[in-house]
Amino acid sequence: MSHSHQIIDLHQVKASCADCNLSELCLPRGLHHEELVLLDSVSQRSRTLHRSDFVFESGDPFKAIYAVRSGIIKLYQDSDHGEERILGFYLPGELLGLDAIHSGRHTCSALAIETSSICSFPYDQLEEACFRIRGLHHQMCQLMSREISAENEHLLMLKNKTAEERIAGFLVNLSSRFQRLGYSGTDFKLPMSREEIGNYLGLTTETVSRLLSKMQRDEIIESSRRFISIKNLAYLQQVLSNHQQKHKGSEQNSVA
């Protein structure tokens, strides 16, 4: 595949599932070596995307599902009036395009919000492979199920939670996903803008900004633009679970 005397572009190197350090988070999870080799025969050469490049666009025919290998991908729908409505942010090891299996056509767009790399699995081949690789069918169902659970959580977030709870939930969620990937769960760079966070959480830019400022004042976090340092993760988790202790104003917030 790579001619021996060519200079190798790291981003274009065939990303073998067998060698991938994400294999325990992604489709290959639980497969044996010979099964991994089979899976590799399905997966396509991984692709590098730069900021604002599309993985797929709304309206595209459904051809493949995609695994994020590095970077971060924003999934969104366009409303009838042109505003985007963000459904999620996808990190390494997470799958994109599962919602299109059903309709055969993408109804969302997926685009890189920073330099990312993406593996693709042509769906007809993948489905075929599920018959030859025992664990693959299993893992596909696992990952689809995980997606459903994640959406349930997002749903409950939007339905029942105040602006502060949503932001707390968002930070906690990002924190644990970064940690799972081996990054710091307390200090990280937000890959998305305030506007994107707000859009995702059903809030406005201003509200997001205000509440991050408030959390900063209350010493829950330190933040400066895109950088976040969580100083009191326990408090964020408590905000989440306490929810609306209706009629009981707990004097949590001091300072002025």
Added chain:
Amino acid sequence: MSHSHQIIDLHQVKASCADCNLSELCLPRGLHHEELVLLDSVSQRSRTLHRSDFVFESGDPFKAIYAVRSGIIKLYQDSDHGEERILGFYLPGELLGLDAIHSGRHTCSALAIETSSICSFPYDQLEEACFRIRGLHHQMCQLMSREISAENEHLLMLKNKTAEERIAGFLVNLSSRFQRLGYSGTDFKLPMSREEIGNYLGLTTETVSRLLSKMQRDEIIESSRRFISIKNLAYLQQVLSNHQQKHKGSEQNSVA
């Protein structure tokens, strides 16, 4: 369970997938006859549930996925403070429990809000069967994908829409699902209370009631308690797609 000389309880008769009139909407879709026979060997005798009976409860270990055969099932989570948070209403042909595959444990409860009947497919056998029945794996992925799409839609509903738009969306959604099942898409009995509708849509009982009254005044619907008759489906659909034509008050609502 049924001794030979007992009177047969229709609800306890083994519901064969091969004979089921929902087969084109449910797991058996697209399977050939001999495959259907195989699937039937996996599916359990269908079970009748009365109002307020559980299909499964939060905390139960994940054993099987369930297909609604008749009636309607409410899926919800309990918040930390005991209120229920409704994730969805499941009609015949729809699958329940998909979110638990991943964690091995149900985090939601599913209960019948009217007399219903349920088929269950023990998951380990079902997974096994996916290797023997070509179309079954396919159909499982289709149905999971559909679930993801449906949740996306619900999500966008909650995030970006006003109370009126949510109710319009809810009615349109119910209408088309009833129609798909061969019932009237314009005249039906709401199986759930105002409170349950509100909970599902992220609104209060009062708001739901007020807006249904308003739609009645505007002659979009006729409703009396649980009975709904949609008089102007086109208008409901328009409310949905128009969304927030911000800054442009279109004088749609007349009457006073």
Added chain:
DNA sequence: CGTGATTTTGATTCTCATCAACATCTGTGG
């Protein structure tokens, strides 16, 4: 026929969106 549950309607309050202005950052070209 009465009792509790559900639904409807009204008055008030509160959260967050909207509108507006300013501050800060990023990146570009001079």
Added chain:
DNA sequence: CCACAGATGTTGATGAGAATCAAAATCACG
């Protein structure tokens, strides 16, 4: 290296929409 422009983020003032609180009306059911 600085100046500038556009994008992004912050903060403040005001208002709209739905929640909350309250109470009456209607219904379902024993």
